[in-house]
Amino acid sequence: MKNTPYPNLFEPIRIGNFDVQNRICHVPTDICSANADGSINDRVITYHEEIAKGGCGFIICGAATPDKATGRPTVCCIAVDEDPLIPGLASLAEAMHRHGAKCAVQVQHPGRQAAWPRKNLISATDMVVDIPGSAGHEVIYAEGAAKGKAIRSMNVEEIYDLIEKFGEAGWRLQQAGFDSVELHGAHGYMIAQFMSEYVNRRNDRFGGSFINRMRFVLEIINRIKLKCGKDFPIGIRYSAEEWLEGTRKLEESVKIARLMEESGIAYLDISAGIFEVPGPTMDPMYYPEGWNTYTAEEIKKHVKIPVITSHTLRDPDYCEKILAEGKTDMVGLSRQMIADPYWGNKAKAGKKEEIRKCISCLVGCWQESLMIKRHMRCAINPAVGDERFINIAPAEKKFEVAVVGGGPGGMETARIATLRGHSVTIFEKTGELGGAILCCCTVHGKNKMRWYADWQRRQIKKLNAEVRCNIEPAASDLKGFDAVILATGAKVARPDIPGIDLPLVVSFEDVLRCKSKNCEYYPEDKGVPAVTGDTVLVWGDHFGAADTIEKLGYEGKKVYVVTENMEFAEWMEPCHKDVMVKRFAQSNGEGLKGKTFAKPVTVIPNTSVFEIKKDGEVVIVDSSFKRSTLKVDNVVLGWVEPDHSFYKSLLEQGVKVTMIGDLKKVRNLRGAVTDGANIGLALDKELMLNANNGLIANLPTGIEL
Numbered sequence: 001m002k003n004t005p006y007p008n009l010f011e012p013i014r015i016g017n018f019d020v021q022n023r024i025c026h027v028p029t030d031i032c033s034a035n036a037d038g039s040i041n042d043r044v045i046t047y048h049e050e051i052a053k054g055g056c057g058f059i060i061c062g063a064a065t066p067d068k069a070t071g072r073p074t075v076c077c078i079a080v081d082e083d084p085l086i087p088g089l090a091s092l093a094e095a096m097h098r099h100g101a102k103c104a105v106q107v108q109h110p111g112r113q114a115a116w117p118r119k120n121l122i123s124a125t126d127m128v129v130d131i132p133g134s135a136g137h138e139v140i141y142a143e144g145a146a147k148g149k150a151i152r153s154m155n156v157e158e159i160y161d162l163i164e165k166f167g168e169a170g171w172r173l174q175q176a177g178f179d180s181v182e183l184h185g186a187h188g189y190m191i192a193q194f195m196s197e198y199v200n201r202r203n204d205r206f207g208g209s210f211i212n213r214m215r216f217v218l219e220i221i222n223r224i225k226l227k228c229g230k231d232f233p234i235g236i237r238y239s240a241e242e243w244l245e246g247t248r249k250l251e252e253s254v255k256i257a258r259l260m261e262e263s264g265i266a267y268l269d270i271s272a273g274i275f276e277v278p279g280p281t282m283d284p285m286y287y288p289e290g291w292n293t294y295t296a297e298e299i300k301k302h303v304k305i306p307v308i309t310s311h312t313l314r315d316p317d318y319c320e321k322i323l324a325e326g327k328t329d330m331v332g333l334s335r336q337m338i339a340d341p342y343w344g345n346k347a348k349a350g351k352k353e354e355i356r357k358c359i360s361c362l363v364g365c366w367q368e369s370l371m372i373k374r375h376m377r378c379a380i381n382p383a384v385g386d387e388r389f390i391n392i393a394p395a396e397k398k399f400e401v402a403v404v405g406g407g408p409g410g411m412e413t414a415r416i417a418t419l420r421g422h423s424v425t426i427f428e429k430t431g432e433l434g435g436a437i438l439c440c441c442t443v444h445g446k447n448k449m450r451w452y453a454d455w456q457r458r459q460i461k462k463l464n465a466e467v468r469c470n471i472e473p474a475a476s477d478l479k480g481f482d483a484v485i486l487a488t489g490a491k492v493a494r495p496d497i498p499g500i501d502l503p504l505v506v507s508f509e510d511v512l513r514c515k516s517k518n519c520e521y522y523p524e525d526k527g528v529p530a531v532t533g534d535t536v537l538v539w540g541d542h543f544g545a546a547d548t549i550e551k552l553g554y555e556g557k558k559v560y561v562v563t564e565n566m567e568f569a570e571w572m573e574p575c576h577k578d579v580m581v582k583r584f585a586q587s588n589g590e591g592l593k594g595k596t597f598a599k600p601v602t603v604i605p606n607t608s609v610f611e612i613k614k615d616g617e618v619v620i621v622d623s624s625f626k627r628s629t630l631k632v633d634n635v636v637l638g639w640v641e642p643d644h645s646f647y648k649s650l651l652e653q654g655v656k657v658t659m660i661g662d663l664k665k666v667r668n669l670r671g672a673v674t675d676g677a678n679i680g681l682a683l684d685k686e687l688m689l690n691a692n693n694g695l696i697a698n699l700p701t702g703i704e705l
């Protein structure tokens with residue numbers, strides 16, 4: 001393939017009886033956006049159509065249930081269990097075919113991991129599970145405690161009934177015009193439950209020996225072939241390593257690969273993990289590019305059918321390299337396509353810098369959507385689940401807009417507003433754009449956040465927004481603007497306790513802010529580290545505090561964490577938390593090879609700081625008012641709070657002003673970016689403040705203010 005820096009990535013490939021134009025695969029991603037009955041709607045079509053337009057060769061739509069009465073992986077997954085669903089599925093296939101992509105749907109019964117129903121779940125074996133990182137985790141009500149979900153083993157009649165339902169599902173997808181069907185044998189869902197020596201404790205023909213554990217999936221393959229003909233390509237996804245004691249290792253996965261090839265499977269989609277260990281299953285930020293490639297590389301040595309590798313693939317250079325080296329036949333991208341569905345086109349054109357790389361935060365696509373039974377969103381791509389952002393129209397009326405604060409919310413406002421033709425000036429008090437994201441650059445395992453900051457900064461430059469650094473504007477500086485967007489974030493909280501102003505007390509920003517000499521945006525070296533001693537107390541458990549603990553723990557310091565909350569970082573995305581807590585205990589997330597902490601992190605919940613003394617003695621007080629002391633070298637303030645005084649004064653002066661991001665309400669990156677994007681769209685027409693002091697473009701004809 002000529003005219004691209006990535007000839008291997010854009011080399012066609014044959015899978016079963018169809019040709020794919022390139023080596024890019026959208027690995028199955030349940031977007032939990034179908035209708036409540038599992039039928040296809042415009043949102044599902046648009047999501048996949050954009051990926052097809054974006055140049056992805058082979059799109060495997062996420063988990064679709066063959067029997068919604070007994071199991072849906074997410075509450076709004078696609079369903080393939082009734083014939084009246086076929087026309088909608090056909091429209092979905094057509095939308096992808098229109099743009100040259102080939103497509104499949106992954107059929108999955110969640111078994112023990114069903115998000116719905118929540119009770120009376122079926123599986124290969126009786127068990128009780130609570131898997132906090134999974135979308136099917138036990139729902140624990142506000143005043144309740146986790147008990148675990150009781151799961152019931154299927155009898156043989158039920159197993160054959162489900163096999164038949166898988167067969168019917170395959171047939172419906174063929175009828176709808178899909179090029180292939182994929183079986184979901186990964187991540188501890190039903191097929192994986194049968195395949196797994198760890199989960200499957202049956203002693204009949206569906207459990208025990210290797211071949212008995214494979215019988216369920218083999219029967220499904222046979223049933224689909226019987227209904228669809230032997231040429232209809234069937235793929236299978238499974239985890240090459242499940243990363244838990246007693247679960248599958250690569251050796252057995254090679255055996256499975258051979259068996260699947262013999263059984264007429266057309267391709268292998270090699271994944272990782274079982275949900276008991278969410279790290280390798282869902283790859284939080286800690287996981288490096290291509291950490292799972294070695295499994296496909298090994299499996300590929302033993303089969304002739306195409307092998308797809310996935311998990312944290314973001315960079316076209318890396319993807320090209322593993323294809324060129326013969327380690328895989330295709331590269332599988334899930335979250336990268338959520339963050340930027342046009343990855344393929346951008347890579348082909350050699351515009352790698354234009355790719356909005358997924359930062360693996362799992363906030364929009366998992367924590368704040370599938371896990372809590374909502375439609376999928378994305379922290380950095382506001383167009384996912386909100387189609388208003390796909391084809392952004394120019395504003396009818398152009399404004400002069402001031403954005404105060406160049407963090408993620410401010411940058412997103414500026415990006416959307418300039419795209420729409422407004423003239424934007426960003427006022428940033430530091431020497432560079434990036435805001436709170438820049439605190440992550442210095443934290444081991446978190447520096448993917450930097451990718452987003454850099455991408456935004458390039459966009460801002462390209463779109464010619466004016467950036468004025470090292471300035472905190474006064475009201476008079478903002479007078480000439482049509483609208484003022486305050487995006488200054490939250491400030492470090494400094495509770496009024498004895499000792500708060502001592503030099504040994506520093507803020508998380510002092511510890512985390514990037515001070516690299518090599519950073520193109522931050523050329524001066526700011527010298528002395530904020531934390532000078534070896535023993536540190538971090539007060540708080542929000543983002544800044546958590547990142548500070550990571551940084552200091554990684555550097556070998558002894559860290560105590562004091563939080564008024566009952567549990568450390570309850571807000572944190574659970575897959576990240578699983579890995580982080582393991583790191584606190586001086587180990588690592590499964591599949592990670594990085595340095596571990598020299599000293600364990602000690603979390604002291606339900607407690608506050610009462611007094612800090614000059615010699616580093618810190619008096620803490622628990623929820624029963626019991627006092628104790630700790631001796632430390634530094635105290636790091638990790639709580640933040642918004643300060644609305646400037647906003648209120650501007651409002652009183654009649655300025656059309658609005659707050660976004662953490663200044664409005666302390667949340668996370670997704671909160672800030674979504675606010676910024678929404679304001680970028682609201683800047684139009686009559687531009688007014690409504691009775692909530694929200695900026696709106698207009699009201700219906702005849703309704704005037």
Ligand SMILES: Cc1cc2nc3c(=O)[nH]c(=O)nc-3n(C[C@H](O)[C@H](O)[C@H](O)COP(=O)(O)O)c2cc1C
Nearest residue numbers: 027028029030062063283311312313333334335365
């Ligand atoms: C929102 C979301 C939905 C997912 N749905 C599925 C699914 O339906 N089937 C599946 O096999 N894997 C699913 N996965 C796992 C991904 O396919 C992929 O293996 C994982 O996210 C790691 O790869 P990535 O770094 O390319 O995202 C899902 C992941 C996410 C984040």
